[in-house]
Amino acid sequence: MAVKILVRYGEIALKGKNRGQFEQQLLRNLNAAVNRYHGRAEKMHGRFMVTGPDEHCDLMINRLSRVFGVVSVSLVRETELDIDRIKMLAAEMVERLPADQDTFKIETRRSNKKFPYSSPETNHLLGAYLQELNPNLVVDLKNPSFKLSVELGYSKAYLFLDRVAGPGGLPVGITGRSLLLLSGGIDSPVAGWLTMKRGLFVEAVHFHSFPFTSHRSQEKVVELCRKLASYNNKIPLHIVSVTAIQKELNAKCPEDLAIILLRRMMYRIAEIISYKRGLQALITGENLGQVASQTLESINVIDKATGMLILRPLLGLDKSEIIELAVKIDTYETSILPYEDCCTLFMPKSPVTKPKLTIIEKYESNLDIEGLLNEAMASLETTIVKEY
Ligand code: ATP
Numbered sequence: 001m002a003v004k005i006l007v008r009y010g011e012i013a014l015k016g017k018n019r020g021q022f023e024q025q026l027l028r029n030l031n032a033a034v035n036r037y038h039g040r041a042e043k044m045h046g047r048f049m050v051t052g053p054d055e056h057c058d059l060m061i062n063r064l065s066r067v068f069g070v071v072s073v074s075l076v077r078e079t080e081l082d083i084d085r086i087k088m089l090a091a092e093m094v095e096r097l098p099a100d101q102d103t104f105k106i107e108t109r110r111s112n113k114k115f116p117y118s119s120p121e122t123n124h125l126l127g128a129y130l131q132e133l134n135p136n137l138v139v140d141l142k143n144p145s146f147k148l149s150v151e152l153g154y155s156k157a158y159l160f161l162d163r164v165a166g167p168g169g170l171p172v173g174i175t176g177r178s179l180l181l182l183s184g185g186i187d188s189p190v191a192g193w194l195t196m197k198r199g200l201f202v203e204a205v206h207f208h209s210f211p212f213t214s215h216r217s218q219e220k221v222v223e224l225c226r227k228l229a230s231y232n233n234k235i236p237l238h239i240v241s242v243t244a245i246q247k248e249l250n251a252k253c254p255e256d257l258a259i260i261l262l263r264r265m266m267y268r269i270a271e272i273i274s275y276k277r278g279l280q281a282l283i284t285g286e287n288l289g290q291v292a293s294q295t296l297e298s299i300n301v302i303d304k305a306t307g308m309l310i311l312r313p314l315l316g317l318d319k320s321e322i323i324e325l326a327v328k329i330d331t332y333e334t335s336i337l338p339y340e341d342c343c344t345l346f347m348p349k350s351p352v353t354k355p356k357l358t359i360i361e362k363y364e365s366n367l368d369i370e371g372l373l374n375e376a377m378a379s380l381e382t383t384i385v386k387e388y
């Protein structure tokens, strides 16, 4: 048997051409989300309706509630556009509820103005009918124990009791494509999620220093990508070795500048990848004040390594808020597994917190930047990470 799932999106803020694009992208993303469950989405006057096999109902609802742009989803029952049929279906649905759910409210939305009863009239007719069948039921508009919603469409009526919240935001892909600098830490996955929430398609790059960092820490990053992919279907992940760069920095530069110099190299590599892949912005999990490399002075010097737009979506968040989000999107448990990040290797106990660009550039002039970038790019491996 087929089930129907109604998908609502935030239409209010959308106008004109934007709205059409939003809807088209969302439709594509909804179809991509339920394709593996043999579900199919179609547009339906300010909503989408997903139809799919009964046995995948919960999985589809769960997956749809992670599609950006979706405000909420509901499993609906469908019937003819006929008040008696609607009454019968309403009675059947309410009959299945536990007996202690005895206060209620009916909410009708009439998209089809040809339906002979207005929304308030439909509410009254249905409410009176339910009370006739079950005299214990009391109408409570403010705090009902259940709410029965009715959507009067153009060819059918849809009834439902529950709503599962979606993540809101904009459909991924609608605002462009970006490259997330993904470490194995707590912050960058959250930065990636917030970026996707605003409609950017995200690819990820991870830098490692194998054999000084382990394969396990790379697997951890793949796992983080999988978690992000459960909102996005897939994340192309680029893995790049910076071992040679770190060795060179270690040999030729003062220890307390190493992090800044390494970061600048990372940004340069990210810029090359972005150019090749047509990505328009870099995304990092940087914040202000957390660690030495996150002073305004450090960020400024790191920033100057490329001409790219760099977005830092975590800037307005406290660490506790970032952790809360990491828990919510299910990356936290993976992020806190012990791992070595290349940034923590060969790194000083007291890095410079107020680096000067001129000094950094002086040390860089002693390095074969182009050779090092080429060597790093030669190590690049790309995998498409999909959700489970
Ligand atoms: P995170 O929790 O994301 O690791 P952090 O608070 O540890 O961040 P830093 O170590 O200063 O902060 O790193 C700042 C940002 O630089 C990270 O959020 C990430 O975007 C990027 N970054 C750091 N290390 C790597 C790496 N090995 N590969 C890719 N990006 C990295």
Ligand code: MG
Pocket: 183, 184, 185, 186, 341
């Ligand atoms: Mg880190």
